[in-house]
Amino acid sequence: MRFVVAIVLFVGALVSIGIGLAQRTVWAPPDQITLTAESDSLAPVTVIDSDVLRSFDSRQTIDVIGDGPVAAAYGRTSDVMAWIGDARYNRIGIDEENQRLTSELEPGDDLQVPPLAGSDLWLNDYEAEDALKFIVNVPDDVSVIIASDGVAPAPAEVSITWPLDASTPFSTPLIIGGSALLVLGLLALLWALLHLRRSRGPRRKQPRLPRPPRQGRFRPRTRAVAPETRGRRAVRSFVAVPAALAVGLGALLVAPATAMADSVSAPRADSEQRPVAVSEPQLRRIVARVGETIAQADEARDADLAATRLDGPALEFRKASYAIRGGDANLGALPKIPSGKVELTLPQQTDSWPRTVFTIVQDDEDTTVAPTALVLIQQDARSAYKVHYAIALEPETQIPDVAPPSVGAARLPADSKLQVVAPADLAAAYGDVLAQGEASASYGLFDIESDTLLPQIGVAKKNERKAAIPTTATLEFANAPGSGETVALATNDAGALVAVNVTESETVKPSEAGAAVNTENSVKVLSGKTQTIKGITATYGMQLLFFVPPVSEGGKVQLLGYSNALVSATELP
Template sequence: MRFVLAIVSFVIGVLLVGLGVGQRTVFAPPTSIVAATSGTNAAPVTVLPGSVLTANPGYQRINVSGSGKVFAAYGKTSDVDAWIGDAEHTTLRYDAEDASLKSRTTGSGSDLPDPKGSDLWYQEYDDARQFTVRLPADVSLVVMGDGSDAAPSDISVTWPRDTATPSVGPLLTAGGVFVLGGLVLLVWAFLHQRRSRGPRRRSGGGRPPRVRASRRAAAAGAQVPVRSRRGRRTMIAVPVLVAGALVLSGCSSDYWPSGGGADVTPTPTATATGAAVPDASTAATKQQIARIVSRVAEVAAKADADKDADLAATRFTGPALAIRKANYTIRDGDDKAQAVPAVAADDVCVALPQQTDTWPRTVFAVVAADCTDKKTAPQALTLVQQDPRSDYKAEYAVSLEADAQLPSLAPTSVGAAQLAPDTKLLALAPDAVAAAYGDVLSKDSESESADLFASDGDDLRSRIGKAYKDEKAKALPDTAKIEYSSEVPEDTALALATNTAGALVSVDLNEVEKVTPTAAGAEVNTEGAVKALSGVDSSTKGVTATYGVQLLFSVPPVGSDDKIELLGFTQGLIAASEVQ
């Protein structure tokens, strides 16, 4: 009976172990789900919406095959749709029944810009044969060739599949227990059988047991063969080792039921990971802003070195471009003239995007070579993107005051609302700030707006304020006079809300100096930047010089006792000519 129990235990153990091993071999589930396109594609752009990418859980491995280069990029779905516009494009959808990608071509336009380097992309790949990402449902992927020919038609998406087999561990363990139990029963059966066959007394005289003869022969010095037990030890050791190995192999977490019962999605090794995606509808993420600023700085460095106004226009606009273009002309005519401050974008200290899904879009950033270095003044950039296919351009590039303290701002992932230029929610409407401050520069404390602005820490007043202007007028000879005036360009005020219900307001102010002779035959001589920009050495009519001043203010909310503070400024000659 003991042998029967041992055999039954062995059979049960082997069956359980075999079933456990089969769970990881013959009956193992596939390790991934693959969906591929079928057919041809004639459109220059293929779009994989977020609904396709998230059709199955886990990372998405994209494989694209085709002749020539393959470009891919992903961004917020609304941004991708806006960038494509009415251009002809193919949109893929996931068919769960046969795990394939179906295509649908829409749009009729053929005008598409170069997608490389677009500020809308979270990430882009120049050679996008294979890459792995993990994107949410509100992010879409675009795949293109060279932009003119049809996009690659052979695209597949691979998702990892949960290959956990929680029954393997218990099966292997139970099988090992039964195998070991069978071994114990087998040994017990052999021992019992041996004891039952031991020496017994005989009733009649006969030959003594063979074992005693063997012992006597051995005692007399004869060599008696001894029965080897090595075979039995080997037979026992092999199943023990096999069972032990099987039991130990079940230690993996994939072989046991999870305690919480939650689905576990395996994470494949990624060849490329995506950038962070914002939760709110903001104009750009922090990573995007850092990349945009880096591109602006790169263009600025090259344009400033080569004095290339056309290159500067690709990343600068408005007052920031006007001061650079004039500076290039001045430096061509005056070797001693200094270049405008460089854009040091090694470190982004502040990144504040506008809360919007439409265009134009505004982004505010404070950049520096090192945000922790208090010896150098950082720069504040106000960047604007006019439409989905345009790049962000710096409209304002302001050097911050040494002791400037920015108001409390929202985190980058939340962004800030852009206020209307004529909003009544601030102590002074954004489009009225420049004119009021220009009056303060002209009249100082006698200005009606003097009480609105804080004077402490305002270094610009000492540079171009009333005292400076009066001193410059006194220095002129009696044969000439100087007149000052201010001009405020239209539609240049940009305001982003702060956490204190106030706003960061960027404005542009033109300070005009007009020098004319007061005596017959007298001439006005020019020098330096005015001479280089106007091309006039002297004039009997007079000379007009216009200085552009970019200003950044912190404006408190309406009803606040706080004053408007000047946070930074940049000034420079932008125009000079003979009086007509």
């Protein structure tokens, strides 16, 4: 019977190991699926919707084959479609029944689009020559866009590969269980051989003894013991051990696999939450591009290059700086636009244009320099984000609490009544304080004690300069809101971060006949006049960042940062 047990264990081991190995080899499922679409249309763009990309629950490897430049990017589906606009494009679909990709031509008036790569709209983009391969794992609302150079037709062949779950959760338990049965079978075989040897005893020949007298038959009463029972119990024990082992190992192996699948599932966007203008990684790429472009423009004093990344007061400052440096390299330099560590990201909550983003960037090369607050605006889907304001923050400035980057902030209307001062009135109110000081009706609105700009250009300083002018000339000051946009973004307490532009002019003119006004430094370079009998007006621009508290809590408006520079100088008519 012991040999029977060993044979049963060996057979069970063979079957278990065989099935386990077969699941990993001949019965193994495919580990990926690849579907391909081809198109011969003249459309300059191809779009793969998120529904197609997520046809299988795994990451997507996209292969694009074309003839010449190949570019691809991915972004929010609404942004992709806004960028395409009126252009004709190919839409990639999927025929699930026949397991193939389809390509459908969508009508449009335009057969050309701008270059795809490098747009600030994308979460990421790629470029290559003739063939391009990249891996993504997009959520529900993200699509892929593919193009050539924007003029030639989009690449003709697109393939998508999804890895499939080729795991065999029962293979390992079966192999381990079979191995255990094999070991038990060997032990059972040794046990059977040892028992057989002991039961046969020694084989020495004994001498014959005289036959004893025959006695009456006596049959002692004995209890019936079935040796097979113990054998059957042994069989059951040997079988139960590997079976329990296999079940336990299977549970241990299946549980981690399930946990892993849950941990890598793609996040789903909250359908009720408004989208934000940019993501954090997207903004870091934009800031790096802006910093690199402006550094090149500053070195070459190239205003046209600067205009590709600057607008409004920020561009006005740069143009004046380049003109001054062109006349005297020692004058007119401006702080660089940093492209280092992005310390704060506050995008506007919006899915339309224009879009606004507020960020604070620290200079990596010189951490002693105060961080710079940037206000970037994107006018439309195909435009680049441009810096509208670049404002040096005050020392030890405390930015009020704002929403996280994934939530963003609402851009408030200029006439918002939720703050102690409407954003549209802020530039004029602060300009009046600069001109009149305590006599200004707006003086009590501002936190004067923390303001470091007022001592430099306020009414007291203006009076000092007037007193220093010779009696043969007069000095007059005037200020007004500048041409820059008023940008207000909500804070968590219903207050607002507000960026405004103020200009202040200084007019010096002779007060007596025959007298003349001498110019110097940057005013001399911009005006082109060394001396004039008519007079000179020098205009300075100010980029200002304020925190305006909510009406519900009250408080004073706080100046968080400022940048000022000479922007023009002209002779009086």
